[in-house]
Amino acid sequence: MSVNSARLDVVSTVNKETPVAAVRVQQLRKVYGGDRQAVTALAGVDAAFQRGTFTAVMGPSGSGKSTLLQTAAGLDRPTSGLVWVGDTELSRLSETKLTKLRRSEIGFVFQAFNLVGALTVRENITLPLRLSGKRADPLWTRQIVDRVGLTERLSHRPSELSGGQQQRVAIARALATRPEVIFCDEPTGALDTQTAGEVLALLRSVVDEAGQTVIMVTHDPVAASYADRVMVLADGRIVHDMPQPGAARIAEHLATLGRRPQPTQEG
Numbered sequence: 001m002s003v004n005s006a007r008l009d010v011v012s013t014v015n016k017e018t019p020v021a022a023v024r025v026q027q028l029r030k031v032y033g034g035d036r037q038a039v040t041a042l043a044g045v046d047a048a049f050q051r052g053t054f055t056a057v058m059g060p061s062g063s064g065k066s067t068l069l070q071t072a073a074g075l076d077r078p079t080s081g082l083v084w085v086g087d088t089e090l091s092r093l094s095e096t097k098l099t100k101l102r103r104s105e106i107g108f109v110f111q112a113f114n115l116v117g118a119l120t121v122r123e124n125i126t127l128p129l130r131l132s133g134k135r136a137d138p139l140w141t142r143q144i145v146d147r148v149g150l151t152e153r154l155s156h157r158p159s160e161l162s163g164g165q166q167q168r169v170a171i172a173r174a175l176a177t178r179p180e181v182i183f184c185d186e187p188t189g190a191l192d193t194q195t196a197g198e199v200l201a202l203l204r205s206v207v208d209e210a211g212q213t214v215i216m217v218t219h220d221p222v223a224a225s226y227a228d229r230v231m232v233l234a235d236g237r238i239v240h241d242m243p244q245p246g247a248a249r250i251a252e253h254l255a256t257l258g259r260r261p262q263p264t265q266e267g
């Protein structure tokens with residue numbers, strides 16, 4: 001066997017055995033604005049987010065967290081670099097195909113819940129299925145409604161629910177299409193500490209019990225401590241990538257970046 005064919009064998013074995021990440025970014029760069037006012041939000045980020053894992057993305061204000069989320073979720077195009085969701089590379093997709101992929105493979109949870117006020121809880125939860133032209137599977141819908149504890153509230157409108165309940169509807173909605181990944185942008189930013197804890201425990205359970213992949217931007221070291229991995233950005237680069245560091249260590253790392261950490265539950 002020649003050296004080259006031996007090498008090819010190794011490569012093909014590696015490819016067969018390496019699981020496809022839920023999301024992967026390679027040399028991701030995003031520059032906003034023109035020549036003189038150019039702002040480099042992402043300066044070449046490489047990262048893989050494995051299926052069934054929970055990652056927190058942290059970093060000072062302006063470090064590129066939202067830009068990473070937006071480009072990895074196909075909401076915005078990078079200036080250069082590649083993004084894969086499952087085994088689909090996004091730069092080759094037309095806008096129509098990208099929209100389809102976002103509707104079926106990506107769930108979103110935002111700080112402000114972003115529910116449709118005129119729709120009931122049930123209608124909000126099944127909305128992504130309707131948008132992607134799929135029929136709701138009643139068994140799956142029941143499972144996710146049970147999981148988020150909203151069985152009694154299906155006919156209510158969002159305005160009749162507490163903030164924590166509204167965020168649980170948003171999580172159920174994000175799960176509706178059984179997406180490859182759920183992106184969360186400050187999901188507990190508008191919630192009190194106890195309600196935030198309940199929402200984070202729910203996200204943890206969708207990873208542990210439903211095998212979902214969650215990528216969450218947060219400023220809060222306590223929220224980040226629910227994740228399996230904490231990635232810290234500064235100036236558009238990953239400067240720390242830590243497995244389960246715990247809230248105290250996260251706060252220390254943020255402090256070294258010149259940012260006062262948010263107050264934590266530990267006081």
Ligand SMILES: Nc1ncnc2c1ncn2[C@@H]1O[C@H](COP(=O)(O)OP(=O)(O)OP(=O)(O)O)[C@@H](O)[C@H]1O
Pocket residue numbers: 032033039040041059060061062063064065066067068
């Ligand atoms: N549409 C835009 N046009 C120009 N510059 C932008 C735009 N969006 C973001 N930026 C800049 O890119 C950099 C990264 O912004 P980004 O919103 O990703 O940071 P962030 O870490 O999410 O910040 P925060 O924690 O404050 O939300 C910042 O310098 C920001 O001012």
